[in-house]
Amino acid sequence: MSQRFSTADVASHNKTDSLWVVVNEDVYDLTKFQDEHPGGKKILQRVAGKDASKQFWKYHNESILKKYQKKLQVGSLDSKAAPPTPPTTPPAEKKPDVVKPSAESGAVAPMPTAAAEEEAEALDPFGDLVPYADPSWYQSYHSPFFNQSHADLRAEVRQWVEDDIMPNVTEWEEGRKVPDSIYKAMGEKGYLAGLMGVHYPTNLTEQRVKSVAPEKWDLFHEMLLTDEISRAGSGGLVWNLIGGFGIGCPPLVKFGKKDVVKRVVPEILNGNKRICLAITEPDAGSDVANLTCEAKLSEDGKHYIVNGEKKWITNGIWCDYFTTAVRTGGEGMNGVSVLLIERSFGGVSTRKMDCQGVWSSGTTYITFEDVKVPVENLIGKENQGFKVIMTNFNHERIGIIIQCLRFSRVCYEESIKYAHKRRTFGKKLIDHPVIRLKLAHMARQIEASYNWLENLIYQCQKMGEMEAMLKLGGAIASLKAQSTTTFEFCAREASQIFGGLSYSRGGQGAKVERLYRDVRAYAIPGGSEEIMLDLSIRQALRVHKALGMKL
Numbered sequence: 012m013s014q015r016f017s018t019a020d021v022a023s024h025n026k027t028d029s030l031w032v033v034v035n036e037d038v039y040d041l042t043k044f045q046d047e048h049p050g051g052k053k054i055l056q057r058v059a060g061k062d063a064s065k066q067f068w069k070y071h072n073e074s075i076l077k078k079y080q081k082k083l084q085v086g087s088l089d090s091k092a093a094p095p096t097p098p099t100t101p102p103a104e105k106k107p108d109v110v111k112p113s114a115e116s117g118a119v120a121p122m123p124t125a126a127a128e129e130e131a132e133a134l135d136p137f138g139d140l141v142p143y144a145d146p147s148w149y150q151s152y153h154s155p156f157f158n159q160s161h162a163d164l165r166a167e168v169r170q171w172v173e174d175d176i177m178p179n180v181t182e183w184e185e186g187r188k189v190p191d192s193i194y195k196a197m198g199e200k201g202y203l204a205g206l207m208g209v210h211y212p213t214n215l216t217e218q219r220v221k222s223v224a225p226e227k228w229d230l231f232h233e234m235l236l237t238d239e240i241s242r243a244g245s246g247g248l249v250w251n252l253i254g255g256f257g258i259g260c261p262p263l264v265k266f267g268k269k270d271v272v273k274r275v276v277p278e279i280l281n282g283n284k285r286i287c288l289a290i291t292e293p294d295a296g297s298d299v300a301n302l303t304c305e306a307k308l309s310e311d312g313k314h315y316i317v318n319g320e321k322k323w324i325t326n327g328i329w330c331d332y333f334t335t336a337v338r339t340g341g342e343g344m345n346g347v348s349v350l351l352i353e354r355s356f357g358g359v360s361t362r363k364m365d366c367q368g369v370w371s372s373g374t375t376y377i378t379f380e381d382v383k384v385p386v387e388n389l390i391g392k393e394n395q396g397f398k399v400i401m402t403n404f405n406h407e408r409i410g411i412i413i414q415c416l417r418f419s420r421v422c423y424e425e426s427i428k429y430a431h432k433r434r435t436f437g438k439k440l441i442d443h444p445v446i447r448l449k450l451a452h453m454a455r456q457i458e459a460s461y462n463w464l465e466n467l468i469y470q471c472q473k474m475g476e477m478e479a480m481l482k483l484g485g486a487i488a489s490l491k492a493q494s495t496t497t498f499e500f501c502a503r504e505a506s507q508i509f510g511g512l513s514y515s516r517g518g519q520g521a522k523v524e525r526l527y528r529d530v531r532a533y534a535i536p537g538g539s540e541e542i543m544l545d546l547s548i549r550q551a552l553r554v555h556k557a558l559g560m561k562l
């Protein structure tokens with residue numbers, strides 16, 4: 012915005028037929044906007060021709076300015092420093108990576124060598140530096156897990172989320188849909204291909220992540236991609252972008268027949284086609300072994316004929332492909348198989364469900380009626396679908412944990428920022444010990460859980476998939492329950508701090524109000540808290556018995 016104005020210029024626009032204000036030394040023409048201003052026109056007319064920065068920040072967040080800037084800003088004050096000109100010399104060389112990924116199969120493992128550890132320096136500070144509002148490695152604390160390539164990805168994703176996503180999230184959530192262009196961008200930016208808990212699959216896609224070479228991609232890149240997208244503070248958004256894909260595509264990539272994978276997966280990774288996971292049924296949730304959706308082999312042995320219902324399926328209404336658990340054999344887990352059902356086969360109907368939270372995620376009720384599925388679309392082996400489903404669980408739950416912990420941080424960050432501007436009983440909220448106590452209880456749970464998460468992701472990288480499934484299943488289940496209860500606590504406390512602003516939708520409390528409604532979408536699916544906690548002990552005891560536990 013090149014035009015410059017003096018304060019006297021702005022002061023001359025102090026009437027309803029020409030109403031300008033200054034916010035942060037930028038000049039806004041609100042003449043037309045005043046009639047549609049949700050806070051009313053009188054309040055704007057009172058500051059016409061003046062610097063209204065103080066009033067603006069009292070009632071709005073940064074994202075409002077970002078959203079309306081293009082439309083309403085007409086210039087800046089002449090006193091405002093000119094924006095920095097781009098450097099003529101090339102930027103300083105990047106810090107060398109101090110953590111080298113190993114080339115073992117199964118998972119990518121960064122292995123800090125002794126030399127690397129010696130060299131390891133804390134990365135440059137990033138973000139707003141509010142304590143605990145970002146992971147500590149963002150704030151110049153040392154970490155053995157993150158290097159410059161993670162910092163580069165972090166900057167890339169944060170920019171995208173802040174520019175293209177955050178200002179619009181509330182609108183998308185209310186409209187129950189994220190624009191297709193955003194999902195498409197997930198493919199084009201190479202993000203979808205990096206979210207499957209495996210090596211970056213260069214054989215299945217031409218797309219590449221701009222800031223990280225595929226051979227460097229590891230589980231910490233994957234983690235921080237999900238983490239940064241979750242900063243938008245909307246479970247609906249995150250599930251729209253990675254909910255169905257993140258759990259529906261990995262089983263196909265890992266256990267699908269080669270020809271089917273080659274035919275189907277590239278278009279999914281590009282963001283042109285969508286896939287989801289269809290396991291849960293009206294009568295079978297966490298007890299997967301009870302599912303009844305039936306797949307009968309045709310007489311010529313070439314097709315399965317599928318009949319049944321699936322419920323609460325994330326993204327279902329938009330999907331072309333359904334990674335579906337079906338009953339091909341007798342009762343219990345040994346009669347379950349997984350099929351890739353394609354919408355184009357016919358007989359697939361999808362209906363959008365109305366839910367408490369995650370509105371823009373497209374929660375769906377599906378019916379399969381005599382769907383003819385070629386036997387090549389079997390994922391894994393017949394009647395051994397349980398293995399496919401089980402190997403998926405750790406990845407799914409880790410995704411849930413990452414999201415819950417960032418949402419907890421969002422609740423905390425929004426609260427601490429708001430507590431610095433809102434005044435009650437003659438002082439700022441942050442100066443009331445009762446508010447600091449709430450923030451402290453939020454922070455301690457977030458940090459403890461996040462540090463456990465880093466450790467488990469590191470373990471996942473070091474172990475093969477089967478070892479991780481057996482050895483880490485209990486701990487991951489436990490951390491899932493830990494992170495959903497942390498999220499519930501933080502959403503509640505943030506809501507108390509925001510008061511009425513988090514009871515009404517939109518505005519400054521929008522993220523907190525929305526996340527509060529999203530809590531159950533994390534505490535129930537992917538294994539309910541109760542089941543997770545029980546499993547965490549049973550599984551850990553079983554593993555440690557095998558390891559030689561002495562009681």
Ligand code: HEM
Nearest residue numbers: 039049050054055058063066067070071075079517518519
């Ligand atoms: C660039 C100028 C402005 C824009 C684009 C703008 C935009 C908005 C928007 C979109 C809302 C709806 C709530 C939200 O989503 O946060 C809102 C609410 C409001 N605005 Fe503004 N506004 C501007 C300037 C101002 C100024 C200068 C004042 C005060 C002097 C003001 C006072 C309010 C109030 C009191 C509300 C209602 C807050 C609530 O519901 O708690 N606005 N504004």
